[in-house]
Amino acid sequence: MSDRKKIEIDAIDKKLLIELLKDSRISLRRLAEEMNVSPATLHNRLMRLVQEGVVKGFTALIDYSKLGYPVTSILMIKVDGKHILEFEKEVSNLDNVVAVYDVVGEYDVMLIAKFRSIEDLDTFIKSLLKNPKIERTYTSIVLNVVKEDPRIKII
Amino acid sequence: MSDRKKIEIDAIDKKLLIELLKDSRISLRRLAEEMNVSPATLHNRLMRLVQEGVVKGFTALIDYSKLGYPVTSILMIKVDGKHILEFEKEVSNLDNVVAVYDVVGEYDVMLIAKFRSIEDLDTFIKSLLKNPKIERTYTSIVLNVVKEDPRIKII
DNA sequence: TTTGAAAAACATCACTT
């Protein structure tokens, strides 16, 4: 779980974050010029944002279907109540899993995972079901990933 | 929809992608040194990967709860069959939406969205329901984002 | 916290192998 404490950011931080969200390989120097601050200021701001955990990292956005991972699936899982946290920790560490959400309702955990084939998904589900903490699962294969982008517009 | 055609990548491309997934602000020069290739080679490889759409962009990973977006929710939506594609396109453009999946079953579309408050989520749902293409929705509020990371381990 | 300045590191390009 991430720390929920809201961090105060000013207009400079916000502009910096917006530009890094758009393109994390941008040069701080050019951005500084555009913003009329010194490169050192942006450098300091960025260090602070990383240090405070607002910025968790920098990454490339990849089209996984082009790399041979065309199958995306959504799994809903009902876990024995005492072991939900432990189970979530376990699945979070699995290589194919991109998201794990704690939800309420008929199921306890929702996860999104990507695979090279339906066979790999099948193997994944079968290995999950061996886990005695799991009571029930529901699998939905995604026909089409219409959008998958971790960025929201910050205001 | 992304193009599904698998692109062939060799060991150099793969290493480059893995390192960019880990840290997209890495310098190609340093990485080239580590890999015993020239910086120009990595530069060319990266240009090709971007050009072919394997790399869709570079971004910062942000802890949105620290920026004042503590509410994540999952919405399942049943859409009037003729208008699914059109609806998906519409919601993909909304600022709060991070993922839109085409699924089969009781609902047609699953979307994940982030909000500043439950009130904002409520407003969002009410505005969705005004859309005559929508027949039914089911909303699940995420109690805890256990993992949310667009990166999978590529092999 | 921000700046300016300077050194070290970097990206990029035309050219070569």
Place this chain on the structure above:
DNA sequence: AAGTGATGTTTTTCAAA
């Protein structure tokens, strides 16, 4: 398809404001 070398940029650091 990959490397080399040149050129202009960029990052990073730090003393001073």
